[in-house]
Amino acid sequence: MSALPNNVLVVDDETAIRRFLRAALEESGFAVLEAFNGRMALELAATKKPGVILLDLGLPDMDGLEVLKRLREWTSAPIIVVSVRSDESDKIEALDRGADDYLTKPFGVEELLARIRVALRHAESAREDAPPVYKHGDLKIDLTSRRVWLGKKEVRLSPLQYSLLAALVRNAGRVVSQKQLLKELWPDTESNPEALRILVHQTRHRIEREPVRPRHLKTEPAVGYRLEAPDD
Amino acid sequence: MRPLFKEYGIAMAAAAICTAACFGISPFVALTDLAMVYLVGTTVVALRGGWGPSVFSSILGVLCFNFFFVPPRFTFDVEHPQYVVTFLVMFAVAMVISRLTVRVRTQSEEARRLEVSAESERLRSSLLSAVSHELRTPLTAIIGSVGSLLRAPGPGSTHWRELLENIREEAERLTRLVHNLIETTRLESGRVRLKKEPYPIEDVVGMALERLDKSLAGREVRNDLPESLPLAPMDPVLMELVFVNLIDNAVRHASGPFPIEISAREAGGKLEAVVADRGPGLRAEPVDRVFEKFYRETRSAGGAGLGLAICKAVVEAHGGTIRAENRPGGGALFRLTLPC
Known part of the structure; x- marks a missing residue:
């Protein structure tokens, strides 16, 4: 962890939320920068070059999605969007505009730290090669031998079921939107979300002990899917 | 405008019926008695319609009486001037009856309106009491826990962890309550548009179980969801809320070692899903009262009486049905169907 950039920019207009995030993040060894509006967020991001940005979409001075867009014009630092639950379309929009992941309010500290770790690891592995074997609990996926x-x-999988898993393994721990998966799995055809849902359903029945309570391949309601981050 | 036309139509129909009746009885009664028949017609019209149709009916009655029965018959001419008095009295009585009838009717409508507003007043106060009880309980627990934490000797003490767990659980309870309140308001405002897409029910049940992971805390969930079930068009976020409420309901009301049972099957072109427990069952009489807003089985089990009302609203918005049953051998069972 020491090699990774360890300052986090927290963008939220609620003092109580910033206070709790600061406590949780400093406890885990991160340095915290705070911004309480969009303008300040853009300024701090440019001057302090944070390793991760936690961006709340509801800001007093400007639209969070606009802040995201402006950040993405020049920085590739992981951006994790924070929003309330009913804004599924905002989450999808944020992922489309280059957010790495999102957290739904209210969220727990474990969840927050897990998302940050995954985002940092992913930013790191973009420079290096990802490990060829994914392991999480009783599930093992070998990308080199495709087994x-x-x-x-x-487990025997159809080529399409395997491609789904491979796409999720490359983003292990992160949400992958329905749109991204459709583009990757059916690049030449009209997108068909129903086919994707059936594919996920069938794949779960191969790789999950109890498909209705999946341990590995989780659904992100109305947004997409997430394969849990690999075991350390 | 249209209902008014209808009232005038009724006035005309009443005059026609009265005329027919008068033709029937005219050989047996005095001519002036026929005027009474028309007065009955006017009373009926006044009971249904307003002032306008009543006046119309009174005039119509006098004209029909004159035209059909007062000699010379089938003309508007009048042989004896005494009949003019009959007409005037007839008209006056019809007007008085109309006036009284219309007034009684408005008064009873007013009374009904007051009753309705009393009803909504009662609803509002029961909402307030349910919600404030439900909001205050977790808030009290949270504030009390934090206070105790600040006084406790430190992270090592045994109470420390319990108090922290208290805070988290109660805050999660508040979150669910607020969510239910928001969804109820949204559903009632009629502004919700379902984002229906074909989904496997397993996926939605799975999201609900995931959401309730902490409150399930080791409770056994027995599920029977065949892999081959057809997809059904549903709004995944709202249907997840349905299963969250049904399962949460089972967890809260049915403590003990018995598993919560979730199953689904295809039956007659519909998808049928069942959530059942082995708790004390439902006391409501009839059982479907549990779906009424603010209805609560017991005070102690918590809940503001919104969860099941939301389930019903969401399932029905999907064109489905939801029923509650007491199971043979004890326990509650909720059965919902969705078109697929």
């Missing part, structure tokens, strides 16, 4: 195991048993 999948559940416990000791090898």
Whole structure:
């Protein structure tokens, strides 16, 4: 972790939220920068070059999505968008505009730290090669030999089911939007969300012990899917 | 405008019926008695319509009486001047009856309106009491826990962890309550547009179970959702809320070692899903009262009486149905169907 940039820019207009984020992040060894509006966020991002940006979409002076757009014009630092639950379309829009992930309010500290770790690791692995084997609990996916195991048993998947897993492994721990997956799995055809849902459903019945309570392949309601971050 | 035309139509119909009746009885009664028949017609019109149709009916009655029965018949001429008096009295009585009837009717409508507003007043106060009770309980727990934490000797003490867990659980309870309140308001305002897309029900049940992970805390969930179930068009966010409420309901009311059972099957072109528990069952009489807003089985089990009302609103917005049942052998069962 020491090699990673460890300052986090927190953008939120609520003092109580900033206070709790500062406590949680400093406790875990991050330095915290705080901005309480969009203008300040843009300024601090440019001058202090934070390693991660936590961006609340509801800001007093400007639209959070606009802040995101302006940030993405020049920085590739991971941006994790924070929003309330009912704004599914905002989340999708934010992912389309280059956000790395999102957190839904209210969220727990564990969830917050996990998202930051994944975002940092992902930013890191963009420079290096990702490890070829994904392991999470009893699920193992070997990207070099294209083989999948559940416990000791090898799982047989259709090529499309495998492609789905491979796409999710490359983004392990991060949400992958429905749109991204459709583009990746069916690049030449009209996008069909229903086919994707059926594919995920079938894949779950191969790689999950209890498909209705998936341990590995999670649904992000109305947004997309997430394969849990690999075990350390 | 249209209902008024209808009232005038009724006035004309009443005059026609009275005329027919008078033709029937005219051989047996005195001529002036026929005027009474028309007065009955006017009373009926006044009971239904307003002032205008009543006046119209009174005039119509006098004209029909004159035209059809007063000699010379089938003309508007009048042989004896005494009939003019009959007409005037007839008209006056019709007007008085109309006036009284219309007034009684407005008064009873007014009374009904007051009753409705008393009803909504009662609803509002029961909402306020349910919500304020529900909001205050977790807030009290949170504030009390924080206060105790600040006084506690430190992270090592045994109470420390319990108090922190208290805070988190109660805050999560508040979150669910606020969410339910917001969704109820949204659903009632009629501004919700369902974002329906074909979804596997397993996916939606899975999201609900994930959301309730902490309150399930080791409770066994037995599920029977065949892989081959057809997809059903649904708004995943709202249907997740339905299952969150049904499962949360089972967790709160049915404590003990029994599993919560979730199953689904295809039946007659519909998708049927069941959430069942082995708790004390439902006391409501009839059981479907549990879906009424602010209805609560017991005070102690918590809940503002909104969860099941939301379930019903959401399922019905999907063109489906939801029923509550008491299970043979004890426990509550909720059965919902969705078109697929």
